[in-house]
Amino acid sequence: MSSTFPSSTLPPRSLTANALPRWAPLLVAVVSAGLGVLASVLFSWGVAGLVLVAGSAMLLLLPLWSAVVENGRKAKDRLMTGLVWSTLAVALLPLVSLLWKVISKGAPQINGDFLTYTMRNVILAQQGGIYHALIGTLLVTVMAGIISIPIGIFCAIYLIEYGAGSRLAQAITFLVDVMTGIPSIVAGLFAYALLVALLGPGTQMAFGGAIALSLLMIPVVVRSTEEMLKLVPNDLREAAYALGVPKWRTIAKVVLPTALSGIITGVTLAIARVIGETAPLVIICGMTDGVNTNPFSQAMATLPVFIYSTFQEGTGTSVSAIANADRAWGAALVLIVIVMALNLLARFIGKIFAPKTGR
Amino acid sequence: MAKSIDVSGLNIYYGDFLAVQDVNVTIKARAVTALIGPSGCGKSTFLRTLNRMHEVIPGARVEGDVVLGSDAIYGPNVDPVEVRRTVGMVFQRPNPFPTMSIYENVLAGNRLNNRKLKKADADAIVEKALSGANLWSEVKDRLNKPGMGLSGGQQQRLCIARAIAVEPQVLLMDEPCSALDPISTAAVEDLIHELKTDYTIVIVTHNMQQAARVSEYTGFFNLKAAGQPGHLVEFNKTSKMFSTPEQESTEAYISGRFG
Numbered sequence: 272m273s274s275t276f277p278s279s280t281l282p283p284r285s286l287t288a289n290a291l292p293r294w295a296p297l298l299v300a301v302v303s304a305g306l307g308v309l310a311s312v313l314f315s316w317g318v319a320g321l322v323l324v325a326g327s328a329m330l331l332l333l334p335l336w337s338a339v340v341e342n343g344r345k346a347k348d349r350l351m352t353g354l355v356w357s358t359l360a361v362a363l364l365p366l367v368s369l370l371w372k373v374i375s376k377g378a379p380q381i382n383g384d385f386l387t388y389t390m391r392n393v394i395l396a397q398q399g400g401i402y403h404a405l406i407g408t409l410l411v412t413v414m415a416g417i418i419s420i421p422i423g424i425f426c427a428i429y430l431i432e433y434g435a436g437s438r439l440a441q442a443i444t445f446l447v448d449v450m451t452g453i454p455s456i457v458a459g460l461f462a463y464a465l466l467v468a469l470l471g472p473g474t475q476m477a478f479g480g481a482i483a484l485s486l487l488m489i490p491v492v493v494r495s496t497e498e499m500l501k502l503v504p505n506d507l508r509e510a511a512y513a514l515g516v517p518k519w520r521t522i523a524k525v526v527l528p529t530a531l532s533g534i535i536t537g538v539t540l541a542i543a544r545v546i547g548e549t550a551p552l553v554i555i556c557g558m559t560d561g562v563n564t565n566p567f568s569q570a571m572a573t574l575p576v577f578i579y580s581t582f583q584e585g586t587g588t589s590v591s592a593i594a595n596a597d598r599a600w601g602a603a604l605v606l607i608v609i610v611m612a613l614n615l616l617a618r619f620i621g622k623i624f625a626p627k628t629g630r
Numbered sequence: 631m632a633k634s635i636d637v638s639g640l641n642i643y644y645g646d647f648l649a650v651q652d653v654n655v656t657i658k659a660r661a662v663t664a665l666i667g668p669s670g671c672g673k674s675t676f677l678r679t680l681n682r683m684h685e686v687i688p689g690a691r692v693e694g695d696v697v698l699g700s701d702a703i704y705g706p707n708v709d710p711v712e713v714r715r716t717v718g719m720v721f722q723r724p725n726p727f728p729t730m731s732i733y734e735n736v737l738a739g740n741r742l743n744n745r746k747l748k749k750a751d752a753d754a755i756v757e758k759a760l761s762g763a764n765l766w767s768e769v770k771d772r773l774n775k776p777g778m779g780l781s782g783g784q785q786q787r788l789c790i791a792r793a794i795a796v797e798p799q800v801l802l803m804d805e806p807c808s809a810l811d812p813i814s815t816a817a818v819e820d821l822i823h824e825l826k827t828d829y830t831i832v833i834v835t836h837n838m839q840q841a842a843r844v845s846e847y848t849g850f851f852n853l854k855a856a857g858q859p860g861h862l863v864e865f866n867k868t869s870k871m872f873s874t875p876e877q878e879s880t881e882a883y884i885s886g887r888f889g
Contacts, residue, residue, distance in 0.1 A: 507727060
């Protein structure tokens with residue numbers, strides 16, 4: 272008890288150190304903004320210059336001030352805090368500006384007619400609509416889901432519950448990883464080649480598009496389901512086995528319900544991922560002006576392809592070109608809203624099916 | 631309905647690794663048998679061979695015979711699923727099914743095996759099992775709440791209720807109290823005392839006092855040396871084990887002079 276550390280070697284400590292006032296970041300921000308305005312006016316660098324100068328001034332001044340008044344640790348803390356916030360801003364910038372652009376260009380186009388008319392016999396700037404493309408996107412995506420969700424989930428069940436650690440499972444996992452990286456245009460070419468091989472050259476049908484999309488979707492579903500099944504504690508499987516429950520029933524009644532919310536979230540995100548695919552659908556589904564509800568014959572319009580083709584016809588200053596460009600933006604907004612709705616739905620479903628703790 | 635277990639010449643392997651060597655023991659019906667020994671000596675591994683749960687681990691296998699009543703559980707054509715319906719198990723950590731309510735957890739063994747139950751019968755089973763596990767009075771007003779919402783000790787008693795709801799003949803317990811506080815431990819030990827009139831109970835424990843309190847028979851497992859397989863050093867009445875053990879290493883372990 273009597274012996275203490277030789278305190279003479281350490282500088283005397285005070286628990287209350289010099290600190291910058293709480294309004295210091297605000298002051299520095301105002302000064303930095305002023306510097307930015309000054310620079311952009313003096314050298315006529317425009318808005319980009321203003322943001323750049325103000326940002327770097329803020330990143331530089333506050334840590335410097337802090338280093339002088341406070342200490343090195345706090346200066347570093349302020350520098351890193353500033354860096355983290357600015358990278359967040361840089362990351363958000365494209366997202367926000369994209370949303371802004373699409374909403375400002377697309378929102379004026381959206382009305383009841385735009386959603387319920389097709390483009391059949393629409394000339395020049397007459398009111399047209401995306402009804403046919405909406406129906407097409409819905410049909411193709413639903414078919415892709417019907418093909419890929421069962422395959423993906425059952426594949427993941429094999430990988431986690433039956434094949435764990437075996438050569439075959441490792442090979443499948445590797446192939447799934449490779450499939451994740453397949454460019455969508457390649458998937459489209461493959462599906463087209465399949466249709467040609469089966470039905471002859473020049474075949475165009477929406478079902479082929481569904482095949483191509485499911486090629487892109489299966490690896491995503493497998494991956495997300497796999498991760499969710501891995502999260503199910505082994506204790507639960509053993510508890511079920513110890514009650515004399517067969518393995519398949521353990522999987523069906525214990526493992527899958529426990530992982531259900533994650534699996535549904537993953538599946539919904541996989542749908543959101545492929546619903547905007549364009550390249551494979553351009554090849555196989557093609558484009559048409561009217562509604563086609565038969566996925567096994569003829570071209571079918573889809574939203575991404577609609578955007579692509581109307582935007583191609585929308586370059587120029589003619590009346591019809593401007594109208595087409597507007598329609599493309601409108602369709603783009605609808606597509607983004609669908610994807611956002613799917614994401615929200617995924618979160619909602621995740622909440623509903625999550626195991627409840629009762630606390 | 632309780633049955634005895636005869637184990638003879640049992641060797642347990644994980645792949646090529648011999649984990650437990652040459653166990654010969656008879657576990658009496660309607661009695662509590664405690665298994666004690668240092669960590670890694672194969673107590674739990676041995677326990678899991680008694681209802682073929684160790685087979686869940688890839689590469690695990692056994693040689694030798696385990697006879698339950700008059701049936702060899704490792705005989706040809708024996709369905710491990712049937713064995714597990716006869717020999718229930720409670721684990722170290724409470725593991726109620728998170729997607730199910732308290733009520734559904736108790737009925738899990740019946741429902742998951744697709745047994746159709748009338749509502750009245752199901753209610754009767756739930757009440758009987760929960761009463762048997764000393765949990766009924768605590769949860770009877772919230773049977774439809776999730777099982778995960780209970781405290782750790784209640785969850786463990788829920789797991790015991792789930793195990794006895796399928797009316798097994800033997801109940802295996804793998805350190806059932808190691809994650810519980812003294813009060814919950816006392817509740818589970820009381821329960822073991824009550825259950826032994828109907829069941830054959832085998833319990834693995836690290837707590838010597840617990841072994842002395844709850845069991846009639848005690849088996850001491852040990853390793854010959856590090857890296858060597860575990861084996862059953864001594865099996866005797868608990869009273870004899872804790873007063874005049876036959877083996878020196880048993881006495882060393884029980885009196886704390888181990889190693």
